[in-house]
Amino acid sequence: MDPEPEIQRVDEAAVLDTFTLLHERELVKAGLSSAGVLTGAMTWLAEQTEPEREVCVCADGEERCLEALEPRSMAAVGEAAVRAAGAALSPVMAAMQRI
Numbered sequence: 001m002d003p004e005p006e007i008q009r010v011d012e013a014a015v016l017d018t019f020t021l022l023h024e025r026e027l028v029k030a031g032l033s034s035a036g037v038l039t040g041a042m043t044w045l046a047e048q049t050e051p052e053r054e055v056c057v058c059a060d061g062e063e064r065c066l067e068a069l070e071p072r073s074m075a076a077v078g079e080a081a082v083r084a085a086g087a088a089l090s091p092v093m094a095a096m097q098r099i
Helices: 012-024 032-047 063-077 079-095
Strands: none
Touching: 012 032, 012 063, 012 079, 032 079
């Protein structure tokens, strides 16, 4: 039997940054929950020493998130925290390839 999967915890600032980058670059039209899944996947991939593939199931879309993103989420987390998270995740996103 395979070992238990590792839980990859992500913070809200990183999720908001991922959502914003995905939306701005028109990569994936995913909602905040799916952006959390993708953030965890990218964080895990960044820790690997060999090239890896990962599959993520994104069950929500961005439609409802776009309206609520700025007033609700950004204010709660803070713009500086989101920018800091973006600095950490941008190199990972830049290295990703579409398949």
